[in-house]
Amino acid sequence: MLKIVEVEARLFLRDRLNSLFAVVFPSLLLLVLGAVPALRTPAPEFGGLRFIDGYLSSLIVFTLAFIGLQRVPTVVATYREKGVLRRLSTTPMSPARLLVGQLVVNFAAVILSVLLTIVVAYVVFGVDLPHHPLGLACAVVLGGAGTFALGLVIAALAPTARAAGGWATAVFMLLMFFGGVYLPRFMLPTAVQVIGSYTPPGVEALHQAWLGTAPDWRHLAIMGLVSLVAGTVAARTFRWE
């Protein structure tokens, strides 16, 4: 199992463009936005915060959605299409372990990316360290699980790797919208903001854990439920060849 994780990690890193993008892009975007003076000045329309403070949770949404929906489903569907999973099922090693290895590596990338964002925000812009670290960890783990599970449902149901990529991109765009990545959340109608609190990866819980007091347990519970349901559907419908 360790060997699988090692090889998957090497493959992840070898795909430099994607891996760098996943891990470094949110921090880079934070630096670019923070370079604009108006965005690092507190203002009433940003809810008394600075623009960049309000946007931090959306950066995490980007990381989770990108890795969970742009990487996971295509890699998994490609493994099936190319017969990699089939090849493994002739060995004593279960092909399910390859998928587990894939998830472990991608989740490690998520953690790396979130930590990098926290460090950059703290060091460069003096953003508080997460107020509720445990809550943030829960929000990232459950939000990540929910998003990855959606990615796996797509990988399970899509007929080809190309289709998986297409479907996943559509869901990715949708989650980015509700997560306030395209338009910051204060600009979104209240209804969209509320929906965004309940769609994976759960931008509101991420925000509250970092800069509020604690994440709302209902938001976390919904993420857990989404992971459970989507995970079950993926496991039930997954085709190995």
Place this chain on the structure above:
Amino acid sequence: MAIIEVRDLGKRYGPRVAVDSVSFEVAEGEIFGVLGPNGAGKTTTVECVAGLRTPDRGSVAVLGKRPSDVRAAIGVQLQASELPERMRVGEALSLFSSFYPSPVDWSGRLGLTEHLEAEFGRLSGGLKQRLSIALALIGSPRVAVLDELTTGLDPQARRDTWSVIEEVRAAGVTILLVTHFMEEAERLCDRVAVFRDGRIVALDTPSALVSRVDGAARVRFVPSDPLDLSALRALPEVTDVTSVGEQLVVSGSQDLLHAVTSFLARKHVVARRLRVDQVSLDDAYVELTGGSGAEDR
């Protein structure tokens, strides 16, 4: 003792019957060939033996157990199964060797040593095939299932691969070999099963299959003096004699040449421009499979 036992195997995909009551046994240390046109059920049959598919009917046992229970003892090389594009040859070898208790490295023998750093997606077809063989053998299996082993290899690489297979067999491995190449079957296989429309239409040694074909051998020559053709026809080895111009064409069993030459010697006739056409497994195959699928070879 039979190491592979297939009894009354049946498998259908929707309405299409892929395999219908196929039975055979493979003895330990044997190289057993599976021949037949595309769609004859060869791959389905060996995939059942490899534990990749569950039969609808009948049973498959490898080492007396269900194939899925003895995966470590079965090495499989599949048609159309790839590795991740960017995985390197060396990584694939070390990954697969981590699945088995006592891995064996065939990479040197298969000429992969200088390609260990190469990524799978950039390998030539022949190298992919050789890597696939190395991975099938890496767990030192008791049984190797090789599906279209040498398809895509150039003639030299094909011959090299054959000697690898002979080495593998010498190490006591039983081999189930699906092939399109009659030359390969003739050279390697102890016995072959010829498939057609999901059934086995013939199962025997390659030479026995050849001898089943009428007119297994043919001798052509120009006699130096006129011959008594009816006496020639009366020889037990001879089935037919025809004259084409001054040339005589004699067909018969495999021992035909000896019979004809001794007959000529007794008559003090010299055979000029003597030619012998030996019927090959190719001819036997075409006859057994009704000529269909000849284009696959």
